[in-house]
Amino acid sequence: MGKRVGIEVSIAIADAVKLARADVIAAYPITPQTHIVEHLSEIVANGELDAEFITVESEHAAMSCCCGSSAAGARTYTATSSQGLALMSEILYHPGPMRLPIVMTVANRALAAPISIWNDHQDIMAQRDIGWIQTFAENGQEAVDLTLHAFRVAEDRKVSLPMIVNIDGFTLSHVIEPIVIPDQEEVDAYLPAFKPRVRLDVKKPVTMGPVGIPEVYTEAKMAHNEAIKASKRVILQGWKEFAEIFGREYNPVETYRSEDAEVLLVTMGSISETAMSAVDAMRDKGASVGLVRIRLWRPFPGPEFRKAAGKASVLAVIDRCLPPGAVCGPVGAELRSLFYKMPGAPKIFSFVAGLGGRDVTVERFEEIVDKARAYAKKRPTELYEVIGVREI
Amino acid sequence: MAQIDAIVGWKDLPFGCHVYEPGSTAKFRTGDWRSQRPVLDKEKCIKCGMCWVFCPDMCYSQTEEGYFEANMEYCKGCGICAHECPKDAITMVPEED
Ligand code: SF4
Ligand code: SF4
Numbered sequence: 001m002g003k004r005v006g007i008e009v010s011i012a013i014a015d016a017v018k019l020a021r022a023d024v025i026a027a028y029p030i031t032p033q034t035h036i037v038e039h040l041s042e043i044v045a046n047g048e049l050d051a052e053f054i055t056v057e058s059e060h061a062a063m064s065c066c067c068g069s070s071a072a073g074a075r076t077y078t079a080t081s082s083q084g085l086a087l088m089s090e091i092l093y094h095p096g097p098m099r100l101p102i103v104m105t106v107a108n109r110a111l112a113a114p115i116s117i118w119n120d121h122q123d124i125m126a127q128r129d130i131g132w133i134q135t136f137a138e139n140g141q142e143a144v145d146l147t148l149h150a151f152r153v154a155e156d157r158k159v160s161l162p163m164i165v166n167i168d169g170f171t172l173s174h175v176i177e178p179i180v181i182p183d184q185e186e187v188d189a190y191l192p193a194f195k196p197r198v199r200l201d202v203k204k205p206v207t208m209g210p211v212g213i214p215e216v217y218t219e220a221k222m223a224h225n226e227a228i229k230a231s232k233r234v235i236l237q238g239w240k241e242f243a244e245i246f247g248r249e250y251n252p253v254e255t256y257r258s259e260d261a262e263v264l265l266v267t268m269g270s271i272s273e274t275a276m277s278a279v280d281a282m283r284d285k286g287a288s289v290g291l292v293r294i295r296l297w298r299p300f301p302g303p304e305f306r307k308a309a310g311k312a313s314v315l316a317v318i319d320r321c322l323p324p325g326a327v328c329g330p331v332g333a334e335l336r337s338l339f340y341k342m343p344g345a346p347k348i349f350s351f352v353a354g355l356g357g358r359d360v361t362v363e364r365f366e367e368i369v370d371k372a373r374a375y376a377k378k379r380p381t382e383l384y385e386v387i388g389v390r391e392i
Numbered sequence: 393m394a395q396i397d398a399i400v401g402w403k404d405l406p407f408g409c410h411v412y413e414p415g416s417t418a419k420f421r422t423g424d425w426r427s428q429r430p431v432l433d434k435e436k437c438i439k440c441g442m443c444w445v446f447c448p449d450m451c452y453s454q455t456e457e458g459y460f461e462a463n464m465e466y467c468k469g470c471g472i473c474a475h476e477c478p479k480d481a482i483t484m485v486p487e488e489d
Contacts, residue, residue, distance in 0.1 A: 097408065097409060098408045098409070098410075099407060099408035100408075160407075160408075197407055198407060198408065198410055204412075205412075205414045206410050206411065206412055207410065207411035207412075207414075207416075208408065208410050209409075210409060210410075210411050212409060213420075215399055216399075216400075216405065216409070218402075219400070219401065219402035219405050220402070220405060220409050222402040223402045223403070223405050223409075226402070
């Protein structure tokens with residue numbers, strides 16, 4: 001049945017990777033991911049996990065090692081943050097089309113400049129289109145559960161794609177929470193051994209990652225994109241089996257008091273917990289407000305989101321990323337595209353908040369909802385608004 | 393453009409674009425990228441094989457008389473052989489058509 005313990009989320013994620021019986025971990029420490037890989041290196045060093053822990057010289061090397069080890073048929077894990085994810089960037093685009101099911105935790109953190117070790121989603125949004133399946137965890141339990149789910153889905157032969165579990169840096173990574181750590185038998189029942197469709201084998205030579213001349217490049221991109229889209233079936237199946245074994249249910253999109261809500265906040269990650277408190281506070285005052293939280297970011301669960309948004313007339317979308325010079329934040333842009341010209345589509349207002357560790361408080365959520373309501377009556381002059389920025 | 397023996401639709405691409413046949417690059421005849429070709433002056437050639445060693449495309453093979461001959465189906469016209477030849481026996485001449 002697992003055991004509920006008070007544990008730092010990073011340590012719990014490392015324990016989940018151990019329970020998943022990872023074969024190879026190649027990682028470079030970076031704040032706020034450090035505790036995850038630090039603990040994994042201890043677990044490997046003291047013989048609790050029979051794995052190869054490769055202490056690489058950079059994140060570029062970490063991801064390169066991961067590609068090689070996954071290609072060789074090893075269950076492969078890494079974790080990073082921010083500048084480390086940026087340094088991986090060149091290699092991040094390879095495992096998707098090459099169908100290498102690496103699992104990675106990204107402890108989300110702002111990007112320099114100015115240098116910031118604190119939490120937002122700019123690191124992952126800069127890597128949005130690397131072609132990995134991506135989920136966002138709300139709390140420590142979910143971070144553990146999504147890690148196990150990631151191995152289950154990524155390595156499924158029908159999927160065979162790399163997968164990222166995003167956890168908010170510090171707000172999740174460094175917080176001690178009550179978390180149910182599953183039993184080894186349960187995890188073994190959930191997660192079969194990795195049996196890759198193809199592996200590097202001297203007896204059966206194979207070239208992975210060859211050049212794609214103009215006559216095949218488009219087709220290769222199409223094949224990868226279709227694989228990402230088709231992975232949703234297995235993602236859902238993976239959550240269904242998870243619920244059967246571990247008793248915790250997960251969906252691509254979650255709602256909170258959204259029935260009949262006129263205004264819906266839209267969030268990703270750990271700020272959703274504060275958003276729920278804000279919804280409660282506003283509901284207490286009689287406001288018709290609810291919350292929709294996106295858990296599965298890639299492939300984007302369009303139909304599930306539309307269903308979750310229901311009949312709400314206003315969406316207040318919160319992006320923890322400010323893409324300079326863009327029309328609005330990435331989540332806002334995604335949802336505007338999703339609902340474009342759909343009959344009965346809600347009015348969508350885009351807000352940027354919580355950059356570089358700035359707290360998004362209950363009051364801020366209330367401010368966002370008030371603004372979205374006002375904009376629904378009188379169109380704003382800008383396509384998005386940065387919340388909580390000091391003007392003077 | 394390069395000649396490819398198998399142009400397929402996206403559904404028929406091998407999984408992950410992997411290539412299962414060793415040495416299949418031989419099917420890609422890269423010779424038509426060439427803008428100039430190496431021409432050998434047999435008078436000067438001492439049959440040392442430096443051109444064979446340095447050609448990055450492994451175009452050269454030795455003839456029965458011992459000279460080295462570049463395969464124009466693969467030669468990209470890079471000029472490395474001409475540059476490396478100790479006897480200046482190779483001249484790069486522009487492809488006219
Ligand atoms: S390098 Fe020059 S001299 Fe030597 S074999 Fe080739 S052409 Fe002849
Ligand atoms: S020009 Fe370049 S490709 Fe052609 S034969 Fe010489 S070295 Fe080889």
